[in-house]
Amino acid sequence: MSTGAVRLYNTMTQRVEPLEPAEPGHVRVYVCGLTTYDHAHAGHARTLVAFDVLVRFLRARNYRVTFVRNVTDVDDKILKRAAERGESPLALSERMSRVNADELRACGCLDPDLEPRVSESVPAIVRLIEQLVAREAAYVAETDKGRDVYFAVRAFPGYGKLSHRNVDDLVSGARVEPGDIKRDPLDFALWKASGDGGFGWDSPWGKGRPGWHIECSAMAAEALTPHFDVHGGGMDLIFPHHENEIAQSEAAWGEPFARLWMHSGFVKIDAEKMSKSLGNFVTIAQILERNDGEALRYFLLGAHYRVPIDFDLEKRPDGRVVFPGVDEAERRVDYLYATRETLAATAAGAKPAIEGDTPAAKTVRSAVDRVLAALDNDLNTSVALSILAELAPAANDVALQVARAKKDAKAVARGQALAAAALEAIDACCRPMGLLQTPAPVFFARTQARRLGLRGMDAADVESKVRDRAAARAAKDFAKADGLRAELTEMGIEIQDVSGGDRTTWRVLV
Ligand SMILES: [Zn+2]
Known part of the structure; x- marks a missing residue:
């Protein structure tokens, strides 16, 4: 099998392009993973299945792939849910990250090669923020809880290049809230002060926690270097999350961040x-x-x-x-x-x-x-x-x-x-x-057990009817045999006579 034929749509250039990894034969992929506070939904499954196929396919095309998928285990939604439950935020996110990992494995998603977590990446995040402040791409602002750090969007000339938006158009849509401490409505938080009693880590700006976007810049650079091949996520992440990742990374390191940006589409449900x-x-x-x-x-x-x-x-x-x-x-x-x-x-x-x-x-x-x-x-x-x-x-x-x-x-x-x-x-x-990756007997056993459960039946009930039918057939009581078959069909059981009718197999229909 050859390499070099793979072409992917790049959100940045809005074109389908040949995949040309920086290191020939080795594709480095970063995908934004889940915020672990609740069950993952079908939209998450879609995104992560799409990137699982990317990884599996590139490997089938003889590429070496380093696949990084992060876990957002520190986030406002986690803090809120943990407070409601009276649980510690990291205990909640640890528990849910295991639930989510099982949900993704059940959809056939391979575990990533590296799975960085925000809670374990704070030193790298702090270093990156310090670098942005030193380069005047970010600034510190006093709040009643301590000091926040914001990214100065106007200091990064390429802002908007991924989402194809113009900074001035963005400004007209943004509002400065009364009491806002940001210099510009487009600026976003890199570090949020939490006050001495709040949840967070010590930092040069006092106790606090990272804003959302900064984590992926820091974790991608730690895992893959500041410049890598493919960055992916759901389409809803293009703006502002991925736009902000680009701004932070390129303002800090000066080199282009990801070469190719891939985004999966939405899963729609008739909400009404x-x-x-x-x-x-x-x-x-x-x-x-x-x-x-x-x-x-x-x-x-x-x-x-x-x-x-x-x-x-x-x-x-x-x-x-x-x-x-x-x-x-x-x-x-x-x-x-x-x-x-x-x-x-x-x-x-x-x-x-x-x-x-x-x-x-x-x-x-x-x-x-x-x-x-x-x-x-x-x-x-x-x-x-x-x-x-x-x-x-x-x-x-x-x-x-x-x-x-x-x-x-x-x-x-x-x-x-x-x-x-x-x-x-x-x-x-x-x-x-990623299809047919389970041994067939395992697949048939698990689907049968689940389908029987959904129909409130157990295998012994079905077996006994199948045996009664075989006995009726042997006794040439075809009316009874046909009646039992109809009963089984009604129950959602499909039967098949094999080896010239000596043996009957059955399965539960979906
Ligand atoms: Zn991300």
Whole structure:
């Protein structure tokens, strides 16, 4: 596999550009992570799944990737929530950071190579603020709690270059609040005084805590040096967060901050319809009660990462809320795992080989290159999934042909080799998107357990009905057997008679 074909949309230049890492072959990526005070929602999942695909795909394209994702464990929202709960802010954020990490892992996100936290980065943050003050890009202002430090936006001539905004237009929209101690309404806090009794760290300006934006400048530079390749986050971070990161970093170090800026689109929910039942967001935890994390990932990858996604919800007559788009994605993920199982059984250890020019052979031969080409093109996962959706049925056809060719040893051997090649192709197509990363029996066991639970059933109930049906069939009481099948169907159980009807398998539908 070659490198050099990857092209990504750069928010800074507003163009799709070739990825050209500063150090050839090594891509250094920084992504703004979660503020850990509550459950992560579908919008967070979308952003972090998109950047997980970036990392996995670059590795599939033979790049070395250093992936940094921070944890914002000091923030006003955390302080407020902790005060409401009577908990220490760092205890709350530590607890929620573990919950959030599990939520992201459930969506198939790899852990980052480095995961800096604000609470552990205060010395680096203080050093950076000192440097900005020394360069007169920042100034100290007295408050009743002590001394704050603000970034002087007018001192940085490039302000607005990422969000393509003009400083004067920004000023007309900003208001100076009465009693505001900032010199200019656009200036933002680097350090906030907390008073002697408040939460914070000692600093040259007294006790306080960092403002939000400064942390990412300091942590990215510590982890990756002040100049690195890709900076990512959700689209809502472009302004002011990322604009401010650029201003702080470039004012302090004088060299360009990130080379390429990537931003994922929003997840939209019909707020009016949903506000009464669920609020205007759905958490990953709520989705995981009903669906597999891999189904959520597949659903999110169905749209290109920059376009908005509509997250549909449907309220059932019994009051349950379901997610039809994720349900459909879960059926597709089921099908991919089942396809993989079928191929492994068909290939029976054969050496992969693609002979001839049958439609199936052509599909198997071209699939991986087509998927990688789609991902080369600014991570076009929706096209990649559509190629996978051609490959899987073609692969199932190969398995069917092998089963039918029983007596033709040559055809069986050719088919088994093609099945082995199809299996390899499916894996190579799925790997960069983080799909099919679970052993199939584990996936089937966990989805079955969850689906039975949702339907209030246990496996023993189903087994006993399946056995009764088999007994009825053996006794040639077909009316009873059909009645039991109808009952199982009604329960959401799909049964399949295998090995000429001697054995029945069953599965719970999504
Ligand atoms: Zn950030």
